[in-house]
Amino acid sequence: MQLSVLDISIFVAYVLTIIGIAWWVSREKAGHEKNTNDYFLAGNSLPWWAIGASLIAANISAEQIIGMSGSGYQIGLAIASYEWMAALTLIIVGKFFLPIFLKRQIYTMPQFLEQRYDHRVRSVMAVFWLGVYIFVNLTAVLWLGALAIHTISGVDILYGMIFLALFSITYSLYGGLKAVAMTDIIQVVLLVVGGVFLTYTVLTLIGDGGGVVSGFVTLTRELPEKFDMILAPSNPHYKDLPGLSVLIGGLWIMNLSYWGFNQYIIQRALAAKSIHEAQKGIAFAAFLKLLMPLIVVLPGIAAVVLIPDLERPDQAYPSLLSFAPSGLKGLIIAALIAAIVSSLASMTNSISTIFTMDLYAKYRPGLSQHHYVLIGRVASFSALAVAMLVAQPLLGQFDQAFQYIQEFTGFFTPGIVTLFVLGMFWGRTTATGGLVAALGSALFSVALKLLWPELPFIDRVGVVFVLCVMVAILVSLLGQAPATERSVELKDINFSTRPGFNLSALAVVIILVAFYGAWW
Template sequence: MVLSWIDWTVLSATLLTIVGYGTWVTRHNKSAQDYIKGGNTTRWWTIGLSVMATQASAITFLSTTGQAFSDGMGFVQFYFGLPIAMVIICAVFIPLYHRLKVYTAYEFLENRFDLKTRSLTAILFLIQRGLAAGITIFAPAIILSIVLEINIIYLNVIIGFLVIIYTVSGGTKAVTVTQKQQMFVIFAGMLAALFITLNLIPDEVSFTDALEIAGSSGRMEVLDFSFDLENRYTVWSGLIGGTFLALSYFGTDQSQVQRYLSGKSMKQMQMGLIFNGLLKVPMQFFILLVGVMVFVFYQFNPAPLNFIDASTETVLASEYGDEYRTLQQKQNILFNEKKALSLLMAKGNNESLKTQAYRLDSIEKAYRLESKFLIKKAIDSDYTIAYNNLKSEVDKLSANPKSENYIAKSEELDTLYKSSAKDTQTNDRDYMFIRFILNHLPVGLIGLLLAVILSAAMSSTASEINALATITSIDLYGRNVKGEKDEAHMVKVTKLFTLAWGIVAIIIACFANLAENLIQLVNIIGSIFYGNVLGIFLLAFFFKHIKGNAVFTGALITQVIIIIGWWYDWMPYLWLNLFGCVLVILIANMIQLLRNKD
């Protein structure tokens, strides 16, 4: 799609203003205190917005809206543990960091244990956050490259280069002040998106009617109190697994710790995190609601079987083109039924209409799944036999979409789909929102929402490479490389590491592959490492008898077990945070007990 000059102007002006402002305001940073900790001048509202901007990457807006469009509001449960974690961090972590006047979270670990434990924890952070930094660039780049028909390598380089300019120049303060502007752009853009989406829904359909229509297909089911470990998002996984993930992320991840260590005082740091805790869940609820309203919009407007135009063109040009066209015709007939039913529901809803809506939604999901297999078969014929066999079984059971057999066979189809190495061609969930923006929103707002997506990518990437550089210079270079290192030297070295990590992030982005859902990929990467790191910090805080050798050995063993557990899918990834945290505490205690006996 070719953007209008108005959209290009809005997009370019927004991004260049943010980059220019951040570079200009922080151009005089000379000391390590200024460059790494922002001179400790940041107030609570800036801390809160900066913390939110660090977490709210482009993935948040592309994947979360797509998640809501496909599965509904249940993903918000993932964030239920965050407010609890904010209170604990304010009570335990911040007073300790403030009293010790640390530059990084891992300085404390050397004081408590030893240098090798500090270095190991820092390396674990560098691995997972380095990968995540590349994904935060890659996520919007791969999507925008397809919809705007721009080479993805160019977009990776452009996004990374813009971030490098002001992050290398101004350090932590540049990241913080630009994130405040970026969050204003993000809030304005998402509010405008919701308002316009509601206006695009027929006049006779009120907001309450829209919620009813979404609810009839299960998309307004926010809370799930089941204890089923196979269910990824429940109240319990959010409260327990989410709390441990948030404790690890906000309490030990330098990309977040560095945001509030720049605070003017301990009280300002604490207020900033409490502000984040109070606002984060409503913000995620709102973003999910935008995705749900886009779903409602498509009950009254035709939606493509697959939101990736290039994939549709590929399958239509293949030997499976006629099958795909037949499926499109079925989709068109189904759309007319959905639209008529939705208009009836707007006039007065009842259980009979809800049952019909659920049935039509199940049929549409089946069509979408079938379209993905046709695309896969057009690309990779290895799926043909397995697809035909499973599809035949599912068709026989489709008369009762709520039956256990139908659900089980549908899950087998889904598993087969996920196993493909060519998922980049069919996984259109992350493309839904951007395709909706480009096809249905007015000129000017398109440019603003593209600026929202790129601003979010820049804000989270800037925090990450800023933190990666700080950890590398302070925890590894500063403590393990001998020689005199004055303030000017450390600022110069940190700038060089910032540049280096920015380049690494661009390289990772250029070699990344699109996962089933990007926001899940980022959280999975975090869950593999965060539980272990949190456990190390809890050992430091509360287990005074544990020594450095026991923690170091326990952490290595735990990390190996967690990676094995993730690889063999022992449990939903959120529970890996609790599992890793408990495991390292138990193993370290056992090792220390054995050492004491010796």
């Protein structure tokens, strides 16, 4: 693919703009030095629009754009359930989970677990999340991002990973979460505008002079099987998206874990000015999630018509860029890189937060704020270095990396959701009960995968969740009741929400009913 001088100029301007804005928002007033609250929680100063944009920028990365477009190419619109059901999940998180977390004034999810349970749970889950973030999430974003750069420009995948890592460090390492969140506003605008333009371009080509609507109608007529939202058991991809389970089964468990208890996602809301700003940001993000399939899934389906002989589904999105005109191509590439580096920056910032606050500061207390911020920066850099080393061995052999990531994390999400939900809403849950459920999740998942291999992984997540809840309740009832001060006193939590949030929730539900009604 040939990039024009205009394309390259647009991309270079984007890189310089992001770095410049990040350094500008990261500057300190005379006499003030960054402390841990500044670096990890942006000084609790984020407004709703920054929270909403940053939530989406952290979420939409290479695994969504490249991986989900690949799944759109392979499976069809049904993969959009991950996006659309996430919108409703965000509303639930904003209504029921955020008030509890913000009341506790926490930095990290493991910190909440120590407040609710004990130090054992905090340490175990901190180590677990560090492993998953580095060896699954960070490696996936680096690998798929570098794969996209390779497809677009021919640059070696290793050099692509080095570029992405250095770019994300350049604008995020000094400023911390504030630099990440504020630049994410530009990243999301680029992502939406670039993605919409690419969708417009490919549909116009398929329409053959009839415009975007004609292109969409042609696509649905030529590929009707790609527009089934609820797959029948006879569908060859039923095991990936098993029918109604995407609406009432294990997908809920995966979404609640990701949007409610995932550090690099929820950290933005923890940094809000107030609970109401956080909830407005959550609602804003929910509407953006409804838009995402237009940007990431529909182009993948269009690629079936335009580029039917791809070697790998994950090549769909990068290959479509060859159809974009000069200038627009540079904008779309900038949008793609924006999504990748914003996720890298978000993940490394959260990795540094968990490592510093949950492990390092726990065992080396009383040191200066400057020291802890420095340790956080070192942790960010080290995590990226490790991820680059292991990315190719872990992900190089998969055709649909998005599906691989979902299945792998599905081994652990049932236990995580059990640990948090019972901890928040059932005061009798003990630390041992929660920990057994969290650790048992992987054992139950592996056992079911080996003994019942034909069970779709989303259904397996639902079954394992039920088993984890049963085990947690049984172990808790057999043990001594936890101390009263460790319980979450729900009567002290204000779950009421403002009219604007309630109207947003209603609108999300209506839109989802319309979508699923149209493509059932």
